[in-house]
Amino acid sequence: MAKATQKQVLGRGLSALLKDPENDIKTASDKNADKVVGNIVELDLVAIEVNPFQPRSNFNDEALHELASSIRELGVIQPITVRKLEFNKYQLVSGERRFRASKLIGLETIPAYIRIANDQESLEMALVENIQRQDLDPIEIALSYQRLIDEIQLTQEKMSERVGKKRSTITNYLRLLRLDPIIQTGIRDGFLSMGHGRALVNIDKKDDQLSLYEQIISENLSVRDTEKAVKEYQNPSTSQKETTPKTAKTPGFIENSLNDFNSYLSVKVEAKATDKGKGKLTIPFNSKEDFERIKKLILGE
Template identity: 80%
Template sequence: MAKATKKQALGRGLSALLKDPENDIQSASDKNADKVVGNIVELDLSSIEVNPFQPRSNFNDEALQELASSIRELGVIQPITVRKLDFNQYQLVSGERRFRASKLVGLETIPAYIRIANDQESLEMALVENIQRQDLDPIEIALSYQRLIDEIQLTQEKMSERVGKKRSTITNYLRLLRLDPIIQTGIRDGFVSMGHGRALVNIEEKDDQIALYEKIVGENLSVRNTEKAVKEYQEKKSGSGQEPSTETKEQKKSKISPEFITKSVTRFTDYLDVKVDIKATEKGKGKITIPFHSQEEFNRLKKLITGE
């Protein structure tokens, strides 16, 4: 208890230091910056603004009230993280639930770690911090990954290193953004799981996605049954089960892709994160088909291919 009191007192002392105009710290090299940056400081809630880069958009009211009750009884155990904007002005990097709950309780101050960061660093810190949380829904995580790609210019390989996730895991999340918005909302609201979404994303037609989604919800289909339904859909779409083909052996042989194609299809698909179709003759002539479903996806593919 004595240690906690001493730590809190230190935080109040640093807070007073920050309110002194003569000690307006703007960079890590400024005088007294080492006393503040990285330490816990008691900041006025009124001096903190929410982070416009916050990737999280859903805050469960019931869970927020439970956190508020805990803070009322025990205080804020885990400090929030902020970045300094101006004299006695700060912006949240992480900890918006604690910030909101503290306001609900009526607290005037909150313990915080102070960072010196520009907008891009703040965005990256907020996104990475939130991705590593346990209570984000799959779509929020996917959107955070996409923002790291679009706004921080991280490749999936670099992002894998930064957030400590396998590249295949990141790809699986990003593929969810190819689902119809209605299904994305269903995942966020818990009507279907990420597993259901991963199966549905293999259906390209949005109307067909929604039709199967409604069946999943209406009949409470499991992920395995959903995968089976998607497979049946794909077989029906490709014409399986129709009359036997009258193609000659030579015609069928001409449709078999050369080895140099079959070895490369997976690499194309993994790199572009879309199902690439490559057709070629044994002589090496052919075409590459790259599908896209929106202007945003087209721009993403163009940037990956051309670098622009």
């Protein structure tokens, strides 16, 4: 704790250095750059802008207020990371929650690591650092991976090395982007897990994805139930064979007697029986009076 405090005191001195126009540091080779880059510097919050490359788009208000309360009591324990844009102007690379929470409680400065990077490097740093450090939802992670592919031209192999994830894990996240946008929103809002999404993505038609999505929500299906439902969707004939009971043929001795029952009781009696002769009779009635009539006929009252 003493070292952190000492560094932040030093950071206040470096902050003054950065505000001196004669010491405007633009590249890592500039004078005094070695004193700033890689060290903790106290920066004015008003001198920092949010990162347009930030992959996180949802910030939970309750969690943000809890973080703000913690910062009010203990201060910002983990410095944010920024990149220098121009004289006394910086842009967030990572730490937007800490940045927002600090502004929420009216702090004027925040401890920060300063990086010197171009737009492409900043995008890559923001995406990689957020994937590794932030509690992004599965869709935000998938979008971050897709941006690394589209904008940085990283292959899945290279991405695997950069973020420390297996290629198969990256592929599973990217496949979620094939889901209907409504389902993606459901995952982001916590109605579905990534496991549900991985099962649903095996259905190609978006309308059918949505039908099953509605079933998952209404019936509170587990991931295993969803996987089973997807399997039944893909193999409907097999599913029908498994669920449709076989129609048993009525034995002859019953068929020969049904007409007698029908005539005697004046109703259509139904009968079911196994090959061994075990079964049941079903005698319908239309009212209480009809029931009493049949009862008298059967009991001989």
